[in-house]
Amino acid sequence: MRIALHTMVRADRSDEYQGARQEVPEELIAAIRTAGVSEWTIWRSGTDLFHLLEVEDYPAMIAAWENLPANIAWRAPMAELLEVVHGYSAQGATASSLPVVWQL
Template sequence: MQRIALHARLKPGAEDAYGQAHQSVPMELDAALRAAGVHSWRIWRDGLDLFHIVLVEDYQKMRHELHDHPANIPWAARMAELLESTDDYTGVDHGMPLVWELTCSGTGDGVQA
């Protein structure tokens, strides 16, 4: 299982549209994400900055599977209208690097990847 952190940036003025789009993610896209190994996907917004935490079996595999998936194509097109830049679902990225984590053991003794 992989936990991946991602960052994206909204185009100015796209905040409401982005929030509305995520009020009703298509069932077909939800099913495609789950079939591609996604266990959870959370998004936080701070102004125009978006921060994602994805819990997924294999991030690169998921990205490749979604690239041409019929449920993802219209969603990706809609997100392209709202985000400053989008990737091409190549799966070559690895998300943001983890710098530090306070673990359940409470040691806080370094990076846990």
């Protein structure tokens, strides 16, 4: 599955966000891969963050992450840095992702 998401960093916290993304814990990276994610890219334009994930099964990934200590530890500081925090719901493949409007 290819999932596109949109979040927004707080304007006054963008430098902190950039720094935090340079230090993603290895335990979290391993959990991301174990949950079936083969690629996750985030682009930033001002305060807008655009995510593109290649994942085997997005709802299964969310379920696997729900109570994962590494993910819980990561979400707390991220929530302070983000203006718009994606809920990463299990319905994300339909309800929370950006819809495709055109593809070549």
